[in-house]
Amino acid sequence: MRSAGLRTLLISGGLLALSMFWALRPILVGMADRWETDPRYSHGFLVPLFSLGLLWSRRTELSGLALSPSNWGMAVLALGAGVQLLGGYFLMEPVAALALIPYLVGTVLVLGGFPLLKWSWTAIAFLAFMIPPPWRLESVLDSALQSLATQASTFVLQCLGMMAAAEGNVIQLSETRLGVAEACSGLSMLITLIALATAVAIVIDRPLGDRVVLVLSSIPVALIANVARIVLTAVLQETMGGESSVSFHHDLAGWVMIPFALLLYWAVLRILSKLAPEENQTGEGVDSSTVPSRRPPIAPRPSDA
Numbered sequence: 001m002r003s004a005g006l007r008t009l010l011i012s013g014g015l016l017a018l019s020m021f022w023a024l025r026p027i028l029v030g031m032a033d034r035w036e037t038d039p040r041y042s043h044g045f046l047v048p049l050f051s052l053g054l055l056w057s058r059r060t061e062l063s064g065l066a067l068s069p070s071n072w073g074m075a076v077l078a079l080g081a082g083v084q085l086l087g088g089y090f091l092m093e094p095v096a097a098l099a100l101i102p103y104l105v106g107t108v109l110v111l112g113g114f115p116l117l118k119w120s121w122t123a124i125a126f127l128a129f130m131i132p133p134p135w136r137l138e139s140v141l142d143s144a145l146q147s148l149a150t151q152a153s154t155f156v157l158q159c160l161g162m163m164a165a166a167e168g169n170v171i172q173l174s175e176t177r178l179g180v181a182e183a184c185s186g187l188s189m190l191i192t193l194i195a196l197a198t199a200v201a202i203v204i205d206r207p208l209g210d211r212v213v214l215v216l217s218s219i220p221v222a223l224i225a226n227v228a229r230i231v232l233t234a235v236l237q238e239t240m241g242g243e244s245s246v247s248f249h250h251d252l253a254g255w256v257m258i259p260f261a262l263l264l265y266w267a268v269l270r271i272l273s274k275l276a277p278e279e280n281q282t283g284e285g286v287d288s289s290t291v292p293s294r295r296p297p298i299a300p301r302p303s304d305a
Helices: 003-023 025-037 039-057 059-064 070-090 093-097 099-130 137-157 186-203 210-218 218-239 242-275
Strands: 164-166 169-173 177-179
Touching: 003 025, 003 099, 003 242, 025 039, 025 093, 025 099, 039 059, 039 186, 070 093, 070 099, 070 210, 099 186, 137 169, 137 186, 137 218, 177 218, 177 242, 186 218, 186 242, 210 218, 210 242, 218 242
Parallel strands: none
Antiparallel strands: 164 169, 169 177
């Protein structure tokens, strides 16, 4: 792509992006407020930055793209408008916010066609992590994860030799009771870790199967980290008193569990490396012609009499 064409592309894309963000401005402002007030979605501020950084890291590839604007972009833009109208009609802000994805895809297709979409689709798709899920889905996940965390934490405490019994979403200890509130369900950690694992899967140089496993492992990793947080809180509450356990639970647990989750991710990658060793640095198989033969040399045949 020539510099003049790149400049035209940037100007046209900027104008379309301004129009699109103006149409979504109330929804984007509402999402930003949610990121600021709800700790479960505070990672939303980092999602656009990662997408922009990903595009910036691939900027050198633009020079080799043969752009071919596609009329399919108009159809995708119309789809985005339909999604936004549907979300506005049913007063479902997450559905209306989801229109951002087809808007961006349509804009890319109009400007540069499928070659440009192939270059940018991962950065566009990653933006879905900044959209909070619908309230009904969030409520169902919160309830299920809350119950699972309570039962699993009770089992671990019993295995550690402590007296513990689950009564609803409350863990009855020997002297005190520990309530597993909705904020402790692990939904926040699950959403954050899925976004983190997806970001890592995008940038690392691994086979597709390893990347999929890494993202899917976010579910057990989040559950293990959340159960570890609840168990540590219960142990502190039983051994050091309620004040120290509350301080750990609300101030330090989140920061401690993130490195713990990263350690679990490292273990997953190590296991994958053992199961499927990487090829040599050239990415090609071993050339049989370079491997010395181990067969003994053949003795010369005696000449005929």
